[in-house]
Amino acid sequence: MRAVVLVGGYGTRLRPLTDTTPKQLLTVAHRPMVEHSVGHLAHHGVTEVVLSMGFRPDAFEAVYPDGRCAGVAVRYAIEPEPLDTAGAIGFAARDAGIDETFLACNGDVLTDLDIGGLIERHRTTGAAATIALTPVDHPARYGVVPTDDNGRVLDFIEKPPAGEAPTNLVNAGTYVLEPSVLDRIPAGRPPSVEREIFPAMAADGTLFAMASDDYWVDAGTPASYLAANLHLVDHPEGGTHPEARVDPTARVCGSVIGPGAVVAPGASVDASLVLDGAIIRENARVEGSIIGPKANIAAGASVTGLSVVGPGTTVESGERLDGIRRPEPEG
Ligand code: GDD
Ligand code: MG
Numbered sequence: 001m002r003a004v005v006l007v008g009g010y011g012t013r014l015r016p017l018t019d020t021t022p023k024q025l026l027t028v029a030h031r032p033m034v035e036h037s038v039g040h041l042a043h044h045g046v047t048e049v050v051l052s053m054g055f056r057p058d059a060f061e062a063v064y065p066d067g068r069c070a071g072v073a074v075r076y077a078i079e080p081e082p083l084d085t086a087g088a089i090g091f092a093a094r095d096a097g098i099d100e101t102f103l104a105c106n107g108d109v110l111t112d113l114d115i116g117g118l119i120e121r122h123r124t125t126g127a128a129a130t131i132a133l134t135p136v137d138h139p140a141r142y143g144v145v146p147t148d149d150n151g152r153v154l155d156f157i158e159k160p161p162a163g164e165a166p167t168n169l170v171n172a173g174t175y176v177l178e179p180s181v182l183d184r185i186p187a188g189r190p191p192s193v194e195r196e197i198f199p200a201m202a203a204d205g206t207l208f209a210m211a212s213d214d215y216w217v218d219a220g221t222p223a224s225y226l227a228a229n230l231h232l233v234d235h236p237e238g239g240t241h242p243e244a245r246v247d248p249t250a251r252v253c254g255s256v257i258g259p260g261a262v263v264a265p266g267a268s269v270d271a272s273l274v275l276d277g278a279i280i281r282e283n284a285r286v287e288g289s290i291i292g293p294k295a296n297i298a299a300g301a302s303v304t305g306l307s308v309v310g311p312g313t314t315v316e317s318g319e320r321l322d323g324i325r326r327p328e329p330e331g
Helices: 033-043 057-063 084-095 115-125 179-184 193-203 222-231
Strands: 002-006 048-053 072-078 102-106 109-111 129-135 169-177 207-211 216-218 251-253 268-270 285-287 302-304 320-322
Touching: 002 033, 002 084, 033 048, 033 072, 033 102, 033 109, 048 057, 048 084, 057 072, 072 084, 084 102, 084 179, 084 193, 109 169, 115 129, 115 169, 115 207, 129 193, 169 179, 169 193, 179 193, 193 207, 216 222
Parallel strands: 002 048, 002 102, 048 072, 129 207, 251 268, 268 285, 285 302, 302 320
Antiparallel strands: 102 169, 109 216, 129 169
16 A cells, blocks of 8 residues: 655744744654654555655755655656645645555544545545544544544534534545545636545545544644653653753753753753754753754753744743744744
């Protein structure tokens, strides 16, 4: 089975971390997000992945120059301009010559989803497409997907107004697709799979879905990106990287500290993500926040409340950042 993985978005909700780095190259437990998603696909038998790229394709090519990612052969489909989610799936699938049942996935989702089970369900119902669903607390941020008892999708409502979601089951961003779906994707403009293709398929009864309680997170916001990292804190590959330097008088608790990062004497880091090469200087305090690569938190500064400090950015001595992004993203 082949899979198209969408990694072409701008990652605006994660700015300034994504100002120049694509979201899927940000690390979760010290490995780029895309390696988790591609590795998960490989674990379920996927042998070739087409990375559907738009923003900074060169960054992926630099990290995976030999066309392999997480042990899988990857092919790069580079869009001439942003094609939106359906346009991206169509472009990548055609570029790779896909002409049989295939998978498509959002590249910012980390999950233990049983893909084999999803494919099996897809074959049983004879659907043109089957989407994985997951229960969430705040469905309005996602694609909301009511189904009948047989799993037939009744409607697909992308990001409904708050309080108007008919169910808490949402699109988990993994799809099994028949090549016939490609014929529904118009050329010449950027069509959205969530706002156009899936609603049309729901209307003609060819779209099915299957819910599961498997671990699932869309790591596309500061809160969920931090949570995805903290989820793996106790994993042998999470926590403090062997190439980080934490002073014995520093206090690091429930946090991910990247390679080359330094936590100086008397500093404390709690429930946070400190990315590669960042420096937390003497007596600084970091709590529930994300410190970007090579950022510099000066002595005695405090960074709390889901603050996000961008790559190479300094927080001066004695400053207090609480729920702040630095630098503040434009727009
Ligand atoms: N190649 C390409 N081109 N990729 C794109 C484009 C594009 O124009 N636009 C977005 N993507 C990629 C993003 O990089 C991401 O991996 C994926 O498509 C989904 O985009 P997001 O921007 O992360 O969407 P979302 O999180 O708001 O909503 C989507 O995901 C939810 C679950 O994770 C939707 O699919 C929702 O329905 C879904 O519930
Ligand atoms: Mg997302």
